[in-house]
Amino acid sequence: MNEPxxxxxxxxxxxxxxxPAVDMDALRSELRRRNRSTTWVVAAEIVVTALLVAWTVGAxxxxxxxxxxxxxxxxxxAVATSLAWWNRFGQIRRSVxxxxxxxxxxxxxxxxxIRVVRIVAGLFAAQAVFVLAYGARVSGSGAGGSAVAFxxxxxxxxxxxxxxxxxRARHQVSTYEAMCAEMEEGGPKG
Amino acid sequence: MAREGLFxxxxxxxxxxxxxxxxxxxxxxxxxxxxxxxxxxxLWQAAxxxxxxxxxxxxxxxxxxxxxISHRAYEQRRRHEPVDDDPVVSRLPDPLENVEAEATRTxxxxxxxxxxxxxxxxxxxxxxxxxxxxxxxxLGLRPGTVAVRLTRARNALRDHLAEAxx
Numbered sequence: 001m002n003e004p005x006x007x008x009x010x011x012x013x014x015x016x017x018x019x020p021a022v023d024m025d026a027l028r029s030e031l032r033r034r035n036r037s038t039t040w041v042v043a044a045e046i047v048v049t050a051l052l053v054a055w056t057v058g059a060x061x062x063x064x065x066x067x068x069x070x071x072x073x074x075x076x077x078a079v080a081t082s083l084a085w086w087n088r089f090g091q092i093r094r095s096v097x098x099x100x101x102x103x104x105x106x107x108x109x110x111x112x113x114i115r116v117v118r119i120v121a122g123l124f125a126a127q128a129v130f131v132l133a134y135g136a137r138v139s140g141s142g143a144g145g146s147a148v149a150f151x152x153x154x155x156x157x158x159x160x161x162x163x164x165x166x167x168r169a170r171h172q173v174s175t176y177e178a179m180c181a182e183m184e185e186g187g188p189k190g
Numbered sequence: 191m192a193r194e195g196l197f198x199x200x201x202x203x204x205x206x207x208x209x210x211x212x213x214x215x216x217x218x219x220x221x222x223x224x225x226x227x228x229x230x231x232x233l234w235q236a237a238x239x240x241x242x243x244x245x246x247x248x249x250x251x252x253x254x255x256x257x258x259i260s261h262r263a264y265e266q267r268r269r270h271e272p273v274d275d276d277p278v279v280s281r282l283p284d285p286l287e288n289v290e291a292e293a294t295r296t297x298x299x300x301x302x303x304x305x306x307x308x309x310x311x312x313x314x315x316x317x318x319x320x321x322x323x324x325x326x327x328x329l330g331l332r333p334g335t336v337a338v339r340l341t342r343a344r345n346a347l348r349d350h351l352a353e354a355x356x
Contacts, residue, residue: 005348005351007316007317007344010317010347011316011317011318013295014295014317015206015210015317015319016291016295017206017209017210017213017295017299018206018209019205019208019209019210020209020223020226021205022201022205024198024201027227027231027234030227031231031234034231096236096239096249096252096256097252097256097330098328098329098331099252099255099256099259099307099328099329100329100331102252102256103259103307106259172264175263176263179259179263179306179307182306182307182308183307
């Protein structure tokens, strides 16, 4: 039962498993598709940001326009967009480190994702304070109603996104924590 | 284009080993094909930054195993018991090959999938014919640590193969 395993025999069996021929044209198409998809997502983020800011500025009557409200809108979307970019492009840079280092960086990034949800929730709460204050100040007008409707809609969207993103990040944290603990056993080199 | 030339070289030299790395992290055949494509895309993207600071082999295996780790972290929630739908088939048919040999290879693949990355990585690299020093270089470990992990991996593999034996 406990006889030693003959790795040389297993290696010969293992190396029998030959991969499919790589279709370079299909791979190029896949790369183009992924690049297009990234471009569309980024373009959509820019358009949505521009529309929201334009809509907000337009909805607030001239004399009541609060620079702080607009500043909060910009900050909220700028932070969310830049964090998304940071997340996307960090993937490529870290791909060539050793697997132990990769797992450590991945754990740090997964923990950062949880912080991102908290930051976005904090920004949203601050934004809500300003929007509700503004809504109370101009209550009865269309602008106040629109601002509160926007707040409710964006709050629902943010909550859904936060629930999904946070759950995924928590799962990654627990997976990478277990992986790192196991990989640190015996100690990494250097 | 330098990047395309390097990538073609990677595919020519490491296409089959990369397919086997994908097999070690995937759940089934479809998952393996997806991961294989992801590894190739990751290598294409990373190839632009390859400056020869490490050997091409180190570079390729690091990118592939890191992609495998990510795949496990993302897919683990959907992970299920390995199913027997990823039979190991040689590209060149060998008249001497029989059903029993294929079944053995498939059992080996499924046993490797059950190992944690810590044990699976050095074992897969050893099965590719790399020595402890090369494995240590790729995994960023001391050669002594690699030897310890290989012993543990070998024991775990023996147990998994024994469980899977008909």
